[in-house]
Amino acid sequence: MSTPARNIAAVPEPAPAPRVSDEEALDLYYWMVLTRATEERALNLYRQGKLPGSYYTGRGQEAISVGMATPLRKGPDGDWLSPWIRDLGSYLVHGVPVWRMFAQFMGKAGSTTRGKDGNLHIGGREWNIPCQVSHMADMIPLTVGAALAYKQRGEDRVAVTSFGDGATSRGDFHEGLNIAAVLEVPAVFVAENNRWAYTTPISKQTKVTDLYKKALGYGIPAVEVDGNDVLAVYSAMVEAVAQCRAGRGPRFIECKTYRMAGHAAHDKYESYMPMELLAEWSDKDPLKRLEQSLLEERSIADGRLEKIRERVKDEVHEAVERADADGYADPAEAHQGVFAESADA
């Protein structure tokens, strides 16, 4: 007689959404507006030939980048946050000043890498943001390692990383999730299912297009949320982080969304992305949706939102000016820093 099949992991009941106050919602709005404005400005600079390399936007995914970072503790003794290439907003929320983002895109000395790396390969101990790499999924085991360190020392910190659907095809995704589950470490994995990995649609990436199911396969409690609803992402994140801090092991959040442009600015996505789908998702724009919710459901005066947009405009303008005025690192910098002199450096 065969052993009967057994359901070893199931989707947990969604926790009741925490009440998000008007002030918190306005804060989310500020960060999302700042994220979009920063990216739009950077894209313009790229098109004007003022940024070397290419430019990668996360347009349409701001709800995730901002929503996942907002519940985290900031600073060197705060939570580890390792965002991927679409999550510019996460860097801002977790503390990286806007002008240093532009300095990074320009390769200036004021970038967090002193010009040694580009785009969103940004990081530093002061924010507890490791510097992501180009290789998909590599930061997942690192994040598990940070979470392990917190667990070993009995600290109630969490380690968070995000990645796209393409990354779930790499071995480090599977090795990292599996180790996290077995060691029961306080790590939160945020999958941004934007349906595209460069030119490859998710149907050619995996047969299991609900990414949270992959996490369930490793015994990690997982939920899926509307990735274009910042309140949903934020609420799921608050819950996952609380579970982690309470020592209940890793959590996985799949955010369903859509990539609203090419892989990078040089990518002629019009040739392979169905335009009708783009139009459809354009109606679900996360910023528009939050704005609507603030104005209609929360009856917040448009003037307050306008004020936030004005403030962001000024901030971005000043940030670009400061980055522009910044110089390049001395070429001697290229020789420096291969090895650390001390573990504190």
Place this chain on the structure above:
Amino acid sequence: MPELTYLEAIRAALHDEMEIDDRVFVMGEDVGRQGGAFGATKELQQRFGELRSIDTPVAESGIVGVAVGAAMSGQRPVAEMQFADFVSCAFDQLITCAAKMHYRIGWAVPMVVRCPNGGGVGGGPYHSENVEAWFHHHAGLKIVCPATAVDAYGLLRSAIRDPNPVVFCEHKFLYRRVKQDVATGPRDGQLVPLGKAAVVREGTDLSIITYASTVQLSLAVADSLAAQDVSAEVVDLRTLVPFDRETVLASVRKTGKALIVHEDNLTGGFGGEVAAVIAQDAFEHLDAPVRRVAALDTPIPFAPPLEREYLPLESDILSAAADLAAY
């Protein structure tokens, strides 16, 4: 002072560092309850608990990646590859994350990846690899290759304390074949600094520059040469990165002849770099071409006669040294 095998010295180094520094922990396949495939982490879990001696899934890339994250988060991980060969699965994490993190953002990655290296034990193509040259080419990784029990102990402790990622190539042929009195103890143990080669035998007629398993063979060759009135100096590099150029150059400038020996295969091996440095910076002192003795440029075969054919033997070193002495 206890007499320890090379393997016992490694275990003692792990124990002593864990004893004085709560941040140090070991992780890898079967390292906990079992104490590792070779016993290098034996009883550490019983002494320090499951959070500091961690049995992991079979996932070398994951293991090294976790070590990088833990190291960046204030811990001092020592990750074990069950056999050095398996570090090929973790190559990406070492090269992509560990080696470049400090260069990019000035955030140190103090970790050690222990790699039981080398042949001579009938391990075949997947349990005999010498991996040091795989990592030597890339900036940002230190590479340590001890030849004696004293060095295995002292270099491992220094590697754990080093603020950088260290690939620690311990030669498994030496595990139980090399024995020495080793000054151990959490506080009194004798550390050996990284980046300092050792002149393990002084001589005047030629320099044999080597490391790891071929140090003992080279010393035996030096004995044989002495019987023929040839005085060979033997330099044990001990660490490949940092590379102690000065000790090597001083030796070659003195003897005028250089024989480079390693168990790793010839092409692209570390010996090529040593030869280039000698050619550039000691050219005027050379009385003969630089010679190399190394393994065949093939995978490592399994059957004992084939493996012997593959490995550089004492007789190979002796004949090359004798030729060089007569040049």
